[in-house]
Amino acid sequence: MTITIDEGLLRRMARDAAVYGLTRPWAIVMWVALAAGLALSFLTLGTGAADDADAAAWLPLATLGLGVVAVLATVSSARRAVRTATPPGTVVWARLEPDTLQIGADRRVSDIRYREFEGIRVGRDAVILRIRNSTAVTVVPRVLLTDDDIARLRLSVA
Secondary structure (H helix, E strand, O other), X not given: OEEEXXXXXXXXXXXXXXXXXXXXXXXXXXXXXXXHHHHHHHHHHHHOOOOOHHHHHHHHHHHHHHHHHHHHHHHHHHHHHHHHHOOOOOEEEEEEXXXXXXXXXXXXXXXXXXXXXXXXXXXXXXXXXXXOOOOOEEEEEHHHOOHHHHHHHHHHHO
């Protein structure tokens, strides 16, 4: 099966990639740290223990601002990465072979051995395969893989 990437699918795949990025273990640590910073800033603000009350008043806003910047940067990065790999109009296909996942995008074909993948996350519109020993991922349109294909990938990646 082949599909042509359109703007809507591109946005939905980027959304799945952004959710993946925002829920990775390092991101969870960041969210916990930001929540702790926010709680601490409210506690400091409420007790008047801060040396500079004006500076303390800005701490909750600064903490929330850091969270917003993290979300915007992750979403922007995911959109850019997905758009670069599969711009609108790209004809994409995927095929599972005994030892490799073959992915084609227009005239490019990639053969990636299953052992190169470290993990898999299945979103609504994208299957995200994490590359071993790397922060890189491969994003495949979900529609190209059947439930059996995904089960096979899960077994091969584990």
